[in-house]
Amino acid sequence: MNDEVGGKQRRARFQALCQSLRPDLLRFAFWLSRDRALAEDVVQESMLRAWKAQDALLDEKAAKPWLLTIIRREYARTFERKRLPTVDVDELVAKEEPMLAAAEEQHIVELRAALMKLPDEYREPLVLQVLMGFSTAEIALEMGLSGPAVLTRLHRARRQLRAACGEDTSLDPQE
Amino acid sequence: MMDHNHYRSAVLADPHASDAELRAHLESCAECRAFTEQLLRFESRLERALRVKIPATAHVLPFERKAAAAAQGPWRWPAMAASVLLGLVVAGGVWLTLPQRSLAADVVAHMAGEPDAWKRTEVPVPDPALNAVLQQSKVRLKPGAGVVSYASSCDFRGHKVPHLVVQTPSGPVTVMVLVHEAVRTSMRFDEQGYRGTIVPVPGHGSIAVLMRDSESTGGDISRIAAQVDDAIVWTR
Numbered sequence: 055m056n057d058e059v060g061g062k063q064r065r066a067r068f069q070a071l072c073q074s075l076r077p078d079l080l081r082f083a084f085w086l087s088r089d090r091a092l093a094e095d096v097v098q099e100s101m102l103r104a105w106k107a108q109d110a111l112l113d114e115k116a117a118k119p120w121l122l123t124i125i126r127r128e129y130a131r132t133f134e135r136k137r138l139p140t141v142d143v144d145e146l147v148a149k150e151e152p153m154l155a156a157a158e159e160q161h162i163v164e165l166r167a168a169l170m171k172l173p174d175e176y177r178e179p180l181v182l183q184v185l186m187g188f189s190t191a192e193i194a195l196e197m198g199l200s201g202p203a204v205l206t207r208l209h210r211a212r213r214q215l216r217a218a219c220g221e222d223t224s225l226d227p228q229e
Numbered sequence: 230m231m232d233h234n235h236y237r238s239a240v241l242a243d244p245h246a247s248d249a250e251l252r253a254h255l256e257s258c259a260e261c262r263a264f265t266e267q268l269l270r271f272e273s274r275l276e277r278a279l280r281v282k283i284p285a286t287a288h289v290l291p292f293e294r295k296a297a298a299a300a301q302g303p304w305r306w307p308a309m310a311a312s313v314l315l316g317l318v319v320a321g322g323v324w325l326t327l328p329q330r331s332l333a334a335d336v337v338a339h340m341a342g343e344p345d346a347w348k349r350t351e352v353p354v355p356d357p358a359l360n361a362v363l364q365q366s367k368v369r370l371k372p373g374a375g376v377v378s379y380a381s382s383c384d385f386r387g388h389k390v391p392h393l394v395v396q397t398p399s400g401p402v403t404v405m406v407l408v409h410e411a412v413r414t415s416m417r418f419d420e421q422g423y424r425g426t427i428v429p430v431p432g433h434g435s436i437a438v439l440m441r442d443s444e445s446t447g448g449d450i451s452r453i454a455a456q457v458d459d460a461i462v463w464t465r
Contacts, residue, residue, distance in 0.1 A: 067414060074417040077283045084281060114414075165278040183243070184272070185279045187449050190243065205242040212241045216271060225264045227237040 068108045071117050072101055078186060079121055085181045086129055088170050100128045119192065122182075126196070161219070168218035176211035179204055236261050244272045277442060280419070332410055332427060333418035336437045339385060339392070340403065340423060346379040346394050347401050347441060354380045362391045366406050367464045374460035386410065397453060400440055404457050408434040417450065426454045433463050 076097070083093035083100075104111075104124050111120055169177060179197060182188040188196065193204045217223055231254045239246055244265070255261055340346075353359075353376045362380040363369055368391070370377070378401065379394035391406045407427070412435045416427045425439025438454040 070414055070416065074415070077419040080283050081279065081281055085279065162274060162278050165274055166281070169278060180275075181279060184276050205239075208242040209238055212244075212268075212271075212275075215275070219271075221271060222267065225237065225260065225267075227234040227241070 064108075067114070068105070068111075071114060072104065072121070075118055075121060076101075078118075079125060081185055082122060082181060083125055083129065085169065085177060085185070086126070086174075092132065096125060096129050096132060099132075100125045103128065118186065119188075119196065122186065123196065165215065165219055168215050171218070172211060172214060176207050176214065179207045180211040183208060233258065233261055237264055240265055240268060244268050280424075280442060283419075332407075332412065332435075332437075333416060333420065333425070335386060336405060336425070336427070336439065337418070337420045337423050339383065339405070340439070341421075343381070343383075343392070346381070346392070346403065348378065351376055351378075351396065353377055359393075362393070363406075365389055366391050366408050368406055369462050369464060371460045371462060374457075395457070397456075399453060402453055402457070403437075403439050405437040406434075406461070407437055410435050415451070415454075424450055426450050428454050428458060430458065430461075430463075436461070 079100075080093055080097050083096045084090055087093050087096065100121065104121055107124075111117060169180075172180070179193045179199075182193045182196060183190075190201050190204050190208075193199070194201050197204070199207075213223070213226060216226075231250050236251060236254045236258070239251055255265060359377055359380045360369070362382050365382055366389075374395070376396040377393050378396050379392070381392045382389045383392040383405075385392075385405065385407070386409065388409045390408070391404075393404045393406075395402050395404060403425075410427075412427055412429045414429065418425055418427070418439075422442050423439050424442060425437060427435050427437045429435050436454065436458060438450065438457050440450060440453075
């Protein structure tokens with residue numbers, strides 16, 4: 055009886071945890087895939103996997119990186135399963151226009167379009183750092199990179215974005 | 230000795246990095262200060278750009294649906310009977326209670342009624358006025374908790390609660406001390422242009438801490454909430 059009550063409470067806690075992290079997980083999946091529908095599928099499937107494997111999560115504070123890892127793997131699996139076709143970035147931007155344009159200011163819309171065009175290897179660490187609050191060491195661990203490699207990618211990501219958005223880059227460092 | 234190139238490369242990789250060497254260079258170099266300020270403005274826009282709106286169709290967790298499906302199966306008929314009974318009870322009792330909205334939704338809804346509270350200002354609320362608001366909930370703030378630019382005793386879910394705005398390096402942060410609202414675990418939310426968290430305070434209900442997306446400069450809301458929690462002293 056106690057086990058049953060404990061199990062219910064544990065499941066309720068896990069559900070609340072997933073619910074609170076869900077918006078950021080969806081945003082992460084969206085920037086990973088640059089496709090809203092695919093992002094929703096990936097997160098749904100990842101949540102089911104997480105639900106089945108919730109006993110593996112020993113510390114709730116580690117839930118965010120744990121769920122992110124599941125999402126990254128699920129996204130990679132989707133790629134393998136579906137052999138997603140290569141698409142033109144401008145087409146992607148046009149397709150996701152309603153989501154990207156849901157901002158009050160034009161410069162945010164432009165920045166989103168520039169983010170869509172940023173190469174995956176730069177966009178992903180940037181999203182992990184800025185949106186998910188990951189440290190350089192955590193990004194390195196998640197992406198299987200060295201710390202200096204992560205810093206180089208973050209540096210290049212911001213350089214490219216700033217240039218694409220017409221920012222003054224005259225003070226930018228030489229590479 | 231750090232040079233401009235090294236400094237700017239480091240802050241381009243992480244605009245919030247602030248080790249001793251970077252700080253020392255920043256203090257001594259006006260050009261790099263200008264570069265950093267420009268970069269932090271860009272960073273604020275970047276964070277807002279990444280926080281795309283989440284479609285309303287994507288709010289049901291898949292295992293909630295599975296749990297609902299599992300309730301059917303061998304228990305289908307008893308479940309249907311129970312649901313009919315429940316329906317009668319709900320129908321009979323509907324006039325007794327209003328629909329329950331989530332605590333986070335109510336906190337966000339409360340914000341809409343007080344837009345002036347969000348002004349960026351360094352003018353603090355006078356101590357007597359602040360203390361009058363805080364004493365109602367038997368709390369006080371530690372010295373150095375930050376500039377409290379707004380303090381009001383607000384009606385919230387049938388109780389008077391302190392509603393404060395604290396000016397932080399990450400922008401204005403609203404704090405609501407919810408003595409009557411106990412929560413089991415921390416809940417983060419991101420609704421209608423506000424992001425925040427409601428954290429449990431054992432024995433004292435909970436605290437809601439939230440920021441406007443448009444004014445956030447990238448501060449981590451959980452960290453800010455922990456600082457707020459630490460600055461509050463409960464006097465009962």
